[in-house]
Amino acid sequence: MAELHDPWLVAVWPGMGTVAMGAGYYLMAKLGMHLWEELPARDLFESDHVDVKDGLIQIAPLPRSRLFVWKDPRGQHDLIVFIGEAQPTMKSAMICHQLIDRVKPLGVRHVFTFAAMATGMRPGEEGRVFGAATDHATLKRFRDLDATVLESGQINGLNGVLLGVAAESGLQGGCLLGEMPQLFSQLPYPKASLAVLEFFAKVAGIRIDLTELEAHAQEVENKLETFLSRIEQAIHQVEGGEAPAVPDEEEEKEKKPKLNAEDRQHLDKLFGEAKADRSRAYFLKQELDRLHVFREYEDRFLDLFKNGG
Structure with a gap:
């Protein structure tokens, strides 16, 4: 070196x-x-x-x-x-x-x-x-x-x-x-x-x-603020003797999904972009985290940084 x-x-x-x-x-x-x-x-x-x-x-x-x-x-x-x-x-x-x-x-x-x-x-x-x-x-x-x-x-x-x-x-x-x-x-x-x-x-x-x-x-901050607000609202309703509001199920979809063919094609495209321009690698990592598959792709992700400088 x-x-x-x-x-x-x-x-x-x-x-x-x-x-x-x-x-x-x-x-x-x-x-x-x-x-x-x-x-x-x-x-x-x-x-x-x-x-x-x-x-x-x-x-x-x-x-x-x-x-x-x-x-x-x-x-x-x-x-x-x-x-x-x-x-x-x-x-x-x-x-x-x-x-x-x-x-x-x-x-x-x-x-x-x-x-x-x-x-x-x-x-x-x-x-x-x-x-x-x-x-x-x-x-x-x-x-x-x-x-x-x-x-x-x-x-x-x-x-x-x-x-x-x-x-x-x-x-x-x-x-x-x-x-x-x-x-x-x-x-x-x-x-x-x-x-x-x-x-x-x-x-x-x-x-x-x-x-x-x-x-x-x-x-992430916006999501956490919304989530905390819902929790506090539910607690306030319980303390006031009301039935707690049922939270929107939108956030419940964060469960670990299985990758479909479209997801994998999307990730392959992002890997290609990150290989051509490593400054795009962080966006790729965000997507891997969002899909809960970073561990599966970690070695491939880090291989992007094997050559250079």
Whole structure:
């Protein structure tokens, strides 16, 4: 790989609200990153189950952990984005040491992770970005950009453990946590991913086209506001002795569908568009998520980023 200019590492794993993964995938897609390296799965994970299909036992694939690279044409900071499909239940420190040892010789001196912060906020309210840093310089930068400093508490999972290992290695950086409603903590909340990426772009001094993520975040926000309003209306009716209104069945159609031939043709068309223009990859991912088939198509999706740069 060509020499990198002041590269920064961003690492994301699955977590609450899919905030980190949503931000990581968007960053990878919109910057047109390319796959650099994959860490050996057997070094990081052990099988804890097998799959059964048509009565036959099949070995379940292990989660994959991949590194993607982007060279900044403006010469600010090249980026290395690490996307882990799962957080290992064991060996957390080991994977973090392995990751830091892999990127530090490339000149990485800054490490960032993304996460979610669930609070009592409501959909429609402006979400904050919380920050915790490994060093005073980064903490000052967070304060100067009006992040809400996480004064105390814990950052669970590898989002936190990696930063501990980075600090031990003398690297600067921190965790950016996007605020989301506690009530919807089990649902994807792209508005928090958007807030995190907006803030990170300022910290890193890079440009990211956030138009698609803004539209997606607004769409989800509108749905959550409508849903919450219906729930509160039903509770008010029950407390008033009225029969609760039956919700519109429009939202009930979100059950996992089976793909028909038209859906598959639609996805094939989007894959072709994303292959020709990788900035279209985020729209493709939205469709895969909407149809609940991202896991089925994940390898094909990430194959779009194998070549380039």
